[in-house]
Amino acid sequence: MHRIRSYRAYLQQYGLRRCLFRFRHNLRRRLGLLKRQFPVWDWSDRPLGHWLGASVPQQPEAYRAFREQSASRFFFPLGRPPRPDPEWTAGAAREAQDLLAGRMRYFSRLAGEVGYPEPSWFVNPFTGHHTSAQRHWAEQGVYDPATGDIKFYWEPSRFCWAYALVRAYAPERDNRYAEAFWRILESWMGANPPNMGPNWNSGQEVAIRTLACVFALQAFWHSPATTDQRIAKAVTMLAASAERIAGKIDFARAQMGNHATSEAAGIYTVGVLFPELAGAGQWRELGRWVLEDEIRRFNWEDGSYTQHSMNYQRLMLHAYLWCLRLGELNGEQFSDLLVERLNSSWEFLYQLQDAATGRTPNYGPNDGALMLPLSGCDYLDYRPIINSMHYLLQRRRLYGNGPWQEDLLWLFGGEALEAPVESFERPSRDFTVGGYYTLRGRQSWGMTRCHSYRSRPNQSDALHLDLWWQGVNVLRDSGTFSYFDPLGHWNQYFRSTSAHNTVVLGRESQMVQGPHLRWHSVLRARTIRHLCRGTLELWQGEHYGYRRLRCRATHRRTVCRLDDAYWLVVDDVLGRGTPRTELFWHLPDLPYTREGDAVCLETDAGPASLFVWASAAGEDPLVGKGLEDPTRLGWQSLYYGERTPTPAVCLACEAPLPVRFATLLGLGRRPGITESDLSSAMAWSDEAGGGRVELSAPDLKNDRVVRSIRLGADMEWKPADGAAALTVC
Numbered sequence: 001m002h003r004i005r006s007y008r009a010y011l012q013q014y015g016l017r018r019c020l021f022r023f024r025h026n027l028r029r030r031l032g033l034l035k036r037q038f039p040v041w042d043w044s045d046r047p048l049g050h051w052l053g054a055s056v057p058q059q060p061e062a063y064r065a066f067r068e069q070s071a072s073r074f075f076f077p078l079g080r081p082p083r084p085d086p087e088w089t090a091g092a093a094r095e096a097q098d099l100l101a102g103r104m105r106y107f108s109r110l111a112g113e114v115g116y117p118e119p120s121w122f123v124n125p126f127t128g129h130h131t132s133a134q135r136h137w138a139e140q141g142v143y144d145p146a147t148g149d150i151k152f153y154w155e156p157s158r159f160c161w162a163y164a165l166v167r168a169y170a171p172e173r174d175n176r177y178a179e180a181f182w183r184i185l186e187s188w189m190g191a192n193p194p195n196m197g198p199n200w201n202s203g204q205e206v207a208i209r210t211l212a213c214v215f216a217l218q219a220f221w222h223s224p225a226t227t228d229q230r231i232a233k234a235v236t237m238l239a240a241s242a243e244r245i246a247g248k249i250d251f252a253r254a255q256m257g258n259h260a261t262s263e264a265a266g267i268y269t270v271g272v273l274f275p276e277l278a279g280a281g282q283w284r285e286l287g288r289w290v291l292e293d294e295i296r297r298f299n300w301e302d303g304s305y306t307q308h309s310m311n312y313q314r315l316m317l318h319a320y321l322w323c324l325r326l327g328e329l330n331g332e333q334f335s336d337l338l339v340e341r342l343n344s345s346w347e348f349l350y351q352l353q354d355a356a357t358g359r360t361p362n363y364g365p366n367d368g369a370l371m372l373p374l375s376g377c378d379y380l381d382y383r384p385i386i387n388s389m390h391y392l393l394q395r396r397r398l399y400g401n402g403p404w405q406e407d408l409l410w411l412f413g414g415e416a417l418e419a420p421v422e423s424f425e426r427p428s429r430d431f432t433v434g435g436y437y438t439l440r441g442r443q444s445w446g447m448t449r450c451h452s453y454r455s456r457p458n459q460s461d462a463l464h465l466d467l468w469w470q471g472v473n474v475l476r477d478s479g480t481f482s483y484f485d486p487l488g489h490w491n492q493y494f495r496s497t498s499a500h501n502t503v504v505l506g507r508e509s510q511m512v513q514g515p516h517l518r519w520h521s522v523l524r525a526r527t528i529r530h531l532c533r534g535t536l537e538l539w540q541g542e543h544y545g546y547r548r549l550r551c552r553a554t555h556r557r558t559v560c561r562l563d564d565a566y567w568l569v570v571d572d573v574l575g576r577g578t579p580r581t582e583l584f585w586h587l588p589d590l591p592y593t594r595e596g597d598a599v600c601l602e603t604d605a606g607p608a609s610l611f612v613w614a615s616a617a618g619e620d621p622l623v624g625k626g627l628e629d630p631t632r633l634g635w636q637s638l639y640y641g642e643r644t645p646t647p648a649v650c651l652a653c654e655a656p657l658p659v660r661f662a663t664l665l666g667l668g669r670r671p672g673i674t675e676s677d678l679s680s681a682m683a684w685s686d687e688a689g690g691g692r693v694e695l696s697a698p699d700l701k702n703d704r705v706v707r708s709i710r711l712g713a714d715m716e717w718k719p720a721d722g723a724a725a726l727t728v729c
Helices: 002-030 031-036 060-070 090-100 151-157 161-169 175-191 203-221 227-246 250-252 258-273 280-296 310-331 334-351 383-394 405-412 414-418 489-495
Strands: 103-107 110-113 430-431 436-440 444-449 465-469 472-475 501-506 525-533 536-543 554-562 566-574 580-586 594-597 598-603 607-614 622-625 647-654 659-667 670-677 681-684 694-697 709-711 715-717 725-729
Touching: 002 031, 002 250, 031 175, 060 227, 090 103, 090 161, 090 175, 103 151, 103 161, 110 250, 161 175, 161 203, 175 227, 203 227, 203 258, 227 250, 227 258, 227 280, 250 258, 250 280, 258 280, 258 310, 280 310, 280 334, 310 334, 310 383, 310 405, 334 430, 383 405, 405 414, 436 525, 436 536, 444 554, 472 598, 501 566, 501 598, 525 566, 580 607, 580 659, 598 647, 607 670, 694 715
Parallel strands: none
Antiparallel strands: 103 110, 430 436, 436 444, 444 465, 465 472, 501 580, 525 536, 536 554, 554 566, 566 659, 580 647, 594 598, 598 607, 607 659, 622 647, 670 681, 681 694, 694 709, 709 715, 715 725
């Protein structure tokens, strides 16, 4: 029965066609057919002349002269990158200096000792694990306990360090950085013959490396370090990369996400910028077709994205930003549908962005990918991509002067920095296709997720609530940390429901985890209402992930914003039996104190007080930070590969269902609790004299989970004739 449910879940997530494709692909791998399709060869076997079309000069010196006369248009003229403000590139200069000292940046955060000018391409510098460089990529799996997380081997080979070298080179044309690029490129080619080793395994990795190599080649073209022979090597590598991507892009398309868009960007770029290559026309057309088809399938009408991830949506937008700008410069337009979906996509991220910090919730899988690191902004800051996408489509900026403008300089030139600035409001929004909902006050805002999955989930986090107040992420997502952790299995924790701000039943996640990134079950959910009247706003929804358990439970959540001072969350678990029921809240890594029923945080914006209650007697709230045994609690991962202790709250009880939890968050104010018995009433007064807030007695048996909420004497919410309504007296 469990196996049948798993197969049904796979079909629901991937569809029959993709499931059959994956079966066929795995069979071809086992039979050695992929290895035969992509044979290993040495770089000397296919020099530059092998790839060029007829009548194109094949000797490196003549080829260079040919390129200088006939090169397609790039973001900046060949060999003449812009000169950004040295203050903007100070961080890139430090990263470049580290690179010359043998330290390479991983996932925009961690510094690993890899060596220079011959980096260790097959060693994880943080664990000492090795991976084989002597096997065909089709014979190597990506989940090998002996080597650990393969992303630590892929990351240096993405070549994102090349952007730091270019940005450090640009202000003063320091040729040390150009020489460093060429030395590392030559080292990589020597260690990675085509189709040999893990760095040819993923077409997406090949594509990201391709874009970085193109960017550096364009920038360093006139440097003394850029010899004719080195140009020939780089173009050979780009042609081999395009061949590898195009030959297996159907597998990327079966992933349903950014793999295909990244790979399409890679072959489209080589096709547009190197038309002298024999396969350029085919690569260009295939890349363009995939870009058009992918956005139609997986960029939804409301701007949300099929991969349920803020970072993956940014990665996808970077691929389209690059390609649309390249097409614009070379006289190629994309469809109106594509432009419309991209407009919706950047606006979606803008609406889920915190205005004070530029960040979005750390929601969904976050693998550290930043395909175009063209500014000194922190990895978590989304202003560069949102600003650039808006400028591409509207020729206006969204933000005033700041380091996020450097992207505009690189992609559009200095005139973009003088474009007018326009701003858009961020009201409360319902993104119903993707199941994202925002509640917006003047100084605080929240995002919750309520979605019935029609594509592969990534984390078990239905009804998760992210809450922000004056730039502080008061209630937060725990993050990702790693996709494969065979020693500590931390990947399983960060995917689980207990790593999110929601309710756990029977110590089970809302969905059943499968191996690696798979799920053996997917859930359905329903939004009940979203109402806003003045300073009072209410959202309510429920999910059915726990109906697979014997208790047949439904989790219903009500989120109520009372101006900016108070947020009230009521969680009702409806069902039967007496399962263990737990409510989790994950807090920022700030000083905190435990005062009775409250956890009080000290933030730069002022104090924040969190109160939690349960309708049934249970355990005292557990406040943990960095707990591992027997239960993991109080961890966050803002950057891939890094986990840090941070406070979290867990309130648990074992009582017959239905059970109610109530959470009250006071922001900048400490509520005076007058009643907290959820079986009768819950009420508190505002210490600043703002009146009395009251939550009436629950009526779970009659399914009236929130009967009424009163704010002072002039505002009240209550259901009328079974339908929710807000009444402002």
